[in-house]
Amino acid sequence: MKRKSFIILLWISLGTALFFFIFFTDEKSMKNFGLSLIVSLMYSFLIGAGNGAINDFLNKRFPWSEATTKRAVISIVTILIANIILVYFCNYMNIVVFQKEVSTEEYFSGRYNFINWFTINIALLISTFLHAKGFMEELKKTSRKEVVEQKLIAKSANAQFESLKNQLDPHFLFNSLNVLSSLIDENPNQAQKFTASMSKIYRYVLEQKDKELVTVEDEIEFAKTYCQLLKTRFEDSVDFEFNVKKEDMRRFVVPLSLQLLLENCIKHNFATSSKPLLIKVFSENDILCIENNLQVREQMKESAGIGLANIVQRYSLLTKKNVFIEKSEDYFKVKLPILSEKPNIVNTVVETEDKAYERAQKRVKEIKGFYGNLISYCIVIPFLVILNLITNPRNYWFYWPMLGWGMSVVAHGVSVFTIGKGWEEKKIREILEKNNYGK
Template sequence: MYSFILGAGNGLINDYLNKKFPWSEATTKRAVISIVSILIANTVMVYFCNYMNFVVFQKAATTEEYFSGKYGFVNWFTINIALLISAFLHAKGFMEELKKTSKKEVVEQKLIAKSANAQFESLKNQLDPHFLFNSLNVLSSLIDENPKQAQKFTASMSKIYRYVLEQKDKELVTVEDELEFAKTYCDLLKTRFEDSVDFVFDVKKDDYRRFVVPLSLQLLLENCIKHNFATSSKPLVIKIFSENDTLCIENNLQVREQIKESSGIGLSNIVQRYSLLTKRNVFIEKSEDYFKVKLPVLSSRPNAVSILPETKNESYEKAQKRVKEIKSFYGNLISYCLIIPFLIIVNIMTSPGDLWFIYPMLGWGIGLAAHGMGVFGVGKKWEDKKIREILEKQNKR
């Protein structure tokens, strides 16, 4: 009777709570509900079992005697045994749920990482043919207009294309390197358009060691030329300058009619690559007089800026640490449920007039409660908040 009622009863409670309040979705709520439910349920089941045993089966006491407190110690001792059984069942359920959740998170993160990498590689692979196609179009025009300039353009293009091949596989490059490349590319554009296009560079020296996505300036310069007409009487003025932690590319609007629809590779490519690297956005401003694109300038290459989320090893280490915390708490709880009843028995047998077991029971109980609150999330939000604040301060330095 004891085995069936206490074992099956606690098992049913644990299964029901697993369905209604899974550990992975509401850890703190589940812990509180579990503690309250097992205390109430085990008290009721123990009183019922002892009543059936002593009153119904053995007829050792009447109902009035049973509820008068005569069997208080027996009930208290049996309740501790029942709580020990329940603690094992809940610990087993938690471990199984944690194991499933950890495996699921690792698989999801691996899929996210693979997807992000594939997307990033796809975006980078657009740059190579895109640049080559546009450069060959310029060269084709120069061959008819100015063969000597075409030869010079070909030599310069090989130098620039080398940079494209070197940088396109990088996530970020320094502003200094990107500016040097942009100036060389502007020289090519000057070769073709001469005084129809003017370039103004005004970037702060402090920004030179910061970072932008590679080939972003070249793609935006291409857009300026592609979507605007430029003549000697109405030159196209393109400015590249610093503004509030951004690198700005601005041109006066002289919109030309598009013969064919734009492929949209340039600007969308930059926006997507930035979205994979940082939470900061690329801003676009347009008025009747000018068109401006603001590229976020990143201070460093922090780990948080990586396109790869948490790795499998990091997830496993976190899960392993969490399991150790839970095992420590349940080990503490089981020790409490075993040792305190033993101390009570020793106390009653040796000196029933002096109930000294109350002091270790209360002291250890308070410590156990504090341990449980720490493990199951009470106060964790405050700790996590402080950790995030410290990390953000360190990243800003």
């Protein structure tokens, strides 16, 4: 037991002992006060600490965040059985052992059923409070943990995305310089034209590489310019066909994806005037396809594999839609998803915090309302019981408000803690994934 809980139970025991000693003890003596204190300590520590231990044990074995419905059912059954046993034992020790009012047979004959039943209700209220408190603490802990995890995921994804984009600049420059080096020896005039075109294209690379997505239209225009650059070197050995639907032009793809795929087509296939390489760029069913006839060349050295892998990884950070590759004996095709909207990795953190805050705020209001109802019940009902016993001890009318209001408190607790319906905020990550956050 924690030190704070131990001190609280001591104060509760002392307060209860003083209350019963002052108002319900005829002979005011240190012996009777000591007896009241012992009885109060017994009730406080056996019922209070017992319910606390049960709650702690269930929190470890059946956390609210992992098995809400199962935990709720187990809690109800456990606290009912445990409190009935504890109350009967405490009342037995108080009435039979300490006060010696009746024998064991008389105690279990049914004469004290009302006292036992009343005490069990008080114990159940205490236990309900402890379990509700545990539920709220678990909710706050889980919400905080999920928000932190989402922050880390978003920061990691953003860092990874930046790293991938930074590959594009040296990758393009390195390959372009290799082409230029070849042209200088083969055709100096073409090398001069290539240099002029390359400066224009490289400007686009610098402008677009920091963006997460660009329009299909911008990417197609750039690809056509890049194809002209390739035609400068390969002339009739390479042909290009573009057939992208007009409605797809305003949608989005990852930047420089076409350039990387066009470059791969040239890099991995041979092209001659007698056997030209035909590269097609077209759209179908929300997919942008880049297809070439397969004329595989022998590689002198192993490819670094940056191009296609870079595209696949960037798409995986932005959407659940996958990049598909088709290969047959005659052709090689890459299918890029065309996206309808622009997701933003950085905004994931803000959206996660906002959603989590809204849910937490709503949850706090619901739980505060339940606690207010429960505390009011715990204060008013004992007062009505005492009032009834003082004014009209032969007619127990307090049963009706106790039962009616008690059923209302139970129904309120069921609605707040969603027993049987599942925890609305069981896992924040599942909600975020459902609404396409974080990807």
